[in-house]
Amino acid sequence: MSIYPKEKFSELLNHIPEGVKERVFCFLGNIYLCEQAAREVIAKLQQKEGVALESIDGETLDRDFFLEKLSVGSLFGGKKLIWIKNLINLSQIEPKILRDQPHYLVITAPETKNLPTSLQTLAIIVDFSIKANEQRMWQEQLLSTFLRKTDKKITPRAKRCLMDYIGFNLFVLKNYLEMLVNYVGEEEIIDEKAVKTLVSPIKEEALFELTEKLVDTSPNKILKFLDNLLAQGIHPLAILSILAREIRCLLEVKGLEQKGKINFTPSYSYQHFLKTVYPELKREKLIHLGSLHSYSLYFIFKRACFYNIETLKQLHQKLIDVETKVKRTQKNAAYQLEEFILFWYKLVVGGRNGKY
Numbered sequence: 539m540s541i542y543p544k545e546k547f548s549e550l551l552n553h554i555p556e557g558v559k560e561r562v563f564c565f566l567g568n569i570y571l572c573e574q575a576a577r578e579v580i581a582k583l584q585q586k587e588g589v590a591l592e593s594i595d596g597e598t599l600d601r602d603f604f605l606e607k608l609s610v611g612s613l614f615g616g617k618k619l620i621w622i623k624n625l626i627n628l629s630q631i632e633p634k635i636l637r638d639q640p641h642y643l644v645i646t647a648p649e650t651k652n653l654p655t656s657l658q659t660l661a662i663i664v665d666f667s668i669k670a671n672e673q674r675m676w677q678e679q680l681l682s683t684f685l686r687k688t689d690k691k692i693t694p695r696a697k698r699c700l701m702d703y704i705g706f707n708l709f710v711l712k713n714y715l716e717m718l719v720n721y722v723g724e725e726e727i728i729d730e731k732a733v734k735t736l737v738s739p740i741k742e743e744a745l746f747e748l749t750e751k752l753v754d755t756s757p758n759k760i761l762k763f764l765d766n767l768l769a770q771g772i773h774p775l776a777i778l779s780i781l782a783r784e785i786r787c788l789l790e791v792k793g794l795e796q797k798g799k800i801n802f803t804p805s806y807s808y809q810h811f812l813k814t815v816y817p818e819l820k821r822e823k824l825i826h827l828g829s830l831h832s833y834s835l836y837f838i839f840k841r842a843c844f845y846n847i848e849t850l851k852q853l854h855q856k857l858i859d860v861e862t863k864v865k866r867t868q869k870n871a872a873y874q875l876e877e878f879i880l881f882w883y884k885l886v887v888g889g890r891n892g893k894y
Contacts, residue, residue: 541653541663547575550664554582560662562636564645566653567667569624570708571676572646575664576621583642589619596625596647605635617641629654636660670769673706680708684715692718692728699733705772748777749784750837753844757883764879774871778861781878784841785857786826789850791842794822802839811836849885856881 542550544567550558563579565572583589594604599622619642625631628647633656636643645661657663668676685691692700704710714737718728721736748767751760767777794800799822802815816832827835860878864871 541658541665544571544664544666547664547666550662551575551578551582554579555586558662560660561639561641562643562645562657562661564628564647564657564661564663566647566649566663566665568676568708569646569648570712571666571668572648573623575666576623576644576646579644580619580621583619587617587642589617589642591619591621593621593623596622596645599625599627599630601630604630619644622646624648628652628657631657633660673769676708677701677706677711680711681715684712688719689726690719690722690728691726693730696728696730696733699730700737703733703737706769746780746834749780750841752784752879752882753841753886757880760879760883761876764875768872768875774864774875775861777875778857778864778878781882782857782861783826784838785850785854787830787838788842788845789847789854790824790826791839792845792847792850794819795842796847800839802842804840804843806839808833808836811839815839844886852885853882 563576565575580591584591604622617640621644622631623646625645625647626649628645628649629652631645631654633654636656637660653663681692681697700711700714704714717736718732721732722728748760748763751763755763764777768774791800795802800815800818802811806815812832816835819827819835827838830838856878860874863874
């Protein structure tokens with residue numbers, strides 16, 4: 539069975555269910571497009587076949603629970619349709635499952651590599667991956683389709699502001715468009731003021747989320763998160779800038795602790811932090827921490843508990859080396875970032891767990 543490109547999906551949909559013999563549909567790549575495709579197939583099957591739908595979380599898929607679902611028929615008898623959402627490990631779908639089960643099975647997954655042979659043989663597979671040079675086109679398509687359905691228009695400045703704020707994320711774009719349409723009410727035009735009122739610049743939020751993941755997440759998940767940031771069009775130097783800020787803030791926290799001016803433990807609640815530590819901070823001449831909100835400061839202090847001065851000095855030196863290489867040539871910028879992230883993990887999390 540060949541893997542269909544996403545451009546062929548509409549043609550394929552027209553042949554479901556009469557024109558296809560397969561009962562398994564696998565949509566890979568961009569999760570937003572995969573889920574949209576899944577919903578269209580499900581709607582078609584429910585209309586034509588009257589099948590009942592059951593959904594399973596693919597991120598926490600339990601094999602025995604899944605097999606039990608397959609063995610039990612629909613409440614009203616006959617076939618049913620099982621949708622496995624966001625399946626992380628495609629190898630969990632065993633060949634026997636694909637061959638013998640009597641129901642329809644829809645799988646959506648972010649992974650497009652290492653497809654099991656049985657899946658390629660027995661399923662209809664559509665690749666919904668989006669290349670970097672296609673991102674703008676899919677954003678524009680979603681935007682124009684949504685606005686046409688809702689009889690709204692958006693000004694060029696508002697559209698540019700919206701795209702700059704959210705980066706490439708079709709789920710977030712759709713959610714914000716729904717909010718903006720509700721916000722403007724009977725007005726026809728969505729302007730820049732409406733966008734700035736409702737939309738948060740999630741690029742910046744996502745960057746800061748990376749610093750949180752560096753102390754409590756597996757290296758594979760961190761690298762996947764990094765790939766998502768780069769796929770959204772965030773420049774490698776912007777990511778390095780946030781990491782540099784994190785290191786400098788952590789160094790300033792450790793400096794305050796060494797001087798005995800601050801006493802903080804991870805068990806402190808935010809309210810306790812505001813009553814005890816924050817007033818002391820306001821008396822200090824802070825270089826990097828001074829511009830942060832109290833809530834951000836609280837989490838900086840919590841993360842600082844995972845570090846010591848020597849570790850931060852090593853990270854800072856490595857950061858300087860990586861910045862120099864990336865500024866010199868950006869051909870291997872993604873690789874340099876990945877190497878730095880792994881160095882960070884091994885030094886801090888791996889060292890803490892005694893793995894390195």
